[in-house]
Amino acid sequence: MGFFDGYNVSSSGMSAQRTRINVVSANIANAKTTHTAEGGPYKKQQVVFQDILLANSNQKANSNDVEATNDKNSDIALRGVGVKSIIQSDAKPVLRYDPTHPDANPEGYVAYPDINPVIEMVDLIEAMRSYEANVSAFNTHKAIDSKTLDILNA
Known part of the structure; x- marks a missing residue:
């Protein structure tokens, strides 16, 4: 494990959770959006994470060495977490009667997105707590290094 590996893992986690917070916030903001540029109601989005791994744990991280995989049997070292994709929900819109x-x-009938604000708020709180945990891990690593x-200087 290198000197900066702890920082890299924590900062990648913070970046991934920041993306999740932004996506969940967009879902909450568009919970009542009935018309988008593509036509139809807004579609809920979700973030899919992936682990970022280093092909050979004895080498330094170069752009050519980094790969993403979910294979637990491979001989590679963890480098952090990343956003694999942002997917749109395929849930049917909720129809509500409002002829005006x-x-x-x-x-x-008006087609509204199938977004439950309570569930989105729980997802938002979970993402915020995960972000805070990564900040805490980063600060702990910094304190240990300090x-x-x-x-060593004493």
């Missing part, structure tokens, strides 16, 4: 709405169909340097 500008996006109502001929029968008077104490080590103090001991």
